Amino acid sequence: MARCWLVKSEPDCYPYEQLEREGRTMWDGVRNYQARNFMRDEMRVGDPVLYYHSSTAVPGVVGLARVASEPYPDPTQFDAASEYYDPKATPEAPRWFLVDIEAVERLPRVVTLAEMKEDPALEGMQLLRRGNRLSVMPVEPEHLERVRALAAS
DNA sequence: GCCAACGTTGGC
DNA sequence: GCCAACGTTGGC
Numbered sequence: 130m131a132r133c134w135l136v137k138s139e140p141d142c143y144p145y146e147q148l149e150r151e152g153r154t155m156w157d158g159v160r161n162y163q164a165r166n167f168m169r170d171e172m173r174v175g176d177p178v179l180y181y182h183s184s185t186a187v188p189g190v191v192g193l194a195r196v197a198s199e200p201y202p203d204p205t206q207f208d209a210a211s212e213y214y215d216p217k218a219t220p221e222a223p224r225w226f227l228v229d230i231e232a233v234e235r236l237p238r239v240v241t242l243a244e245m246k247e248d249p250a251l252e253g254m255q256l257l258r259r260g261n262r263l264s265v266m267p268v269e270p271e272h273l274e275r276v277r278a279l280a281a282s
Numbered sequence: 283g284c285c286a287a288c289g290t291t292g293g294c
Numbered sequence: 295g296c297c298a299a300c301g302t303t304g305g306c
Binding site for chain 2: 295296297298299300301302303304305306
């Protein structure tokens with residue numbers, strides 16, 4: 130079975146609806162080494178991805194997506210006009226990597242953070258650990274299936 | 283707006 | 295290599 134993932138996005142910044150509309154996007158602007166390492170070293174084309182909305186009134190998983198490319202350097206790190214510009218990165222020695230993400234399907238309903246916390250079947254899920262701030266993280270396949278089942282219920 | 287948790291930076 | 299200071303994330 131493929132590895133499964135969860136990505137966070139603030140809906141004010143890049144909501145799932147926009148990914149649906151555009152079909153596919155570069156998952157750029159990630160500036161955390163752990164998250165980078167997941168994208169650079171462990172993601173494979175086709176891996177399933179839960180799409181999570183953070184910093185919003187009702188945070189939760191809203192859709193399914195999928196890894197759509199091999200890793201490659203995040204072009205925004207070289208762009209002095211970008212908010213993600215990193216002066217220490219060069220094309221010869223890129224520091225930040227990303228993958229493309231494509232929309233698969235919106236969940237029938239939002240699976241909220243609150244209900245995930247209450248669900249014994251999701252115990253141990255990295256998203257639910259205290260103080261978790263990673264914007265890209267692995268998800269156990271059974272946890273991903275459980276979230277899908279909750280969304281269908 | 284508050285605050286806990288965490289990552290990063292930089293002085294030593 | 296330690297650790298305090300600082301900035302950011304993100305739920306509430």
